[in-house]
Amino acid sequence: MPEADTILVVEDNEQNLELVEFLLEEAGLKVRKARDAEEARAQLAAGRPDLVLMDMQLPGTDGLTLVEELRRDPRFARIPVLALTAHAMRGDRERFIAGGCDGYIAKPINVTSFVDEVQAALARSRAEGEVRA
Numbered sequence: 001m002p003e004a005d006t007i008l009v010v011e012d013n014e015q016n017l018e019l020v021e022f023l024l025e026e027a028g029l030k031v032r033k034a035r036d037a038e039e040a041r042a043q044l045a046a047g048r049p050d051l052v053l054m055d056m057q058l059p060g061t062d063g064l065t066l067v068e069e070l071r072r073d074p075r076f077a078r079i080p081v082l083a084l085t086a087h088a089m090r091g092d093r094e095r096f097i098a099g100g101c102d103g104y105i106a107k108p109i110n111v112t113s114f115v116d117e118v119q120a121a122l123a124r125s126r127a128e129g130e131v132r133a
């Protein structure tokens with residue numbers, strides 16, 4: 001049996017963090033958690049996750065700044081990142097993609113489609129890896 005994919009969830013809202021953790025673990029994925037940029041950097045230093053779910057509204061360094069930081073680091077440049085945001089406004093999606101996010105999940109999270117969206121991003125990432133290999 002292949003090892004489960006690991007998802008790093010960066011989210012400062014405890015309820016959202018717990019909901020996301022529950023849904024991902026129920027789907028057989030491994031979850032690591034960070035509540036701000038500092039914790040996220042520590043988690044990334046501890047090991048490369050297969051995908052990052054990144055809240056855009058974080059205290060201190062915001063999610064998009066953190067994604068831009070990841071993209072400049074060769075170790076993390078290709079990790080799929082899905083933006084999480086509660087305040088989607090016109091142009092936000094384009095801004096997040098331009099900043100290095102691969103996709104976007106709106107909050108409140110749709111519990112029926114959330115895991116599928118994460119799995120689809122993991123599958124796209126794997127397919128890209130196979131093309132490169």
Ligand code: MN
Pocket residue numbers: 011012013055056057058059
């Ligand atoms: Mn937040």
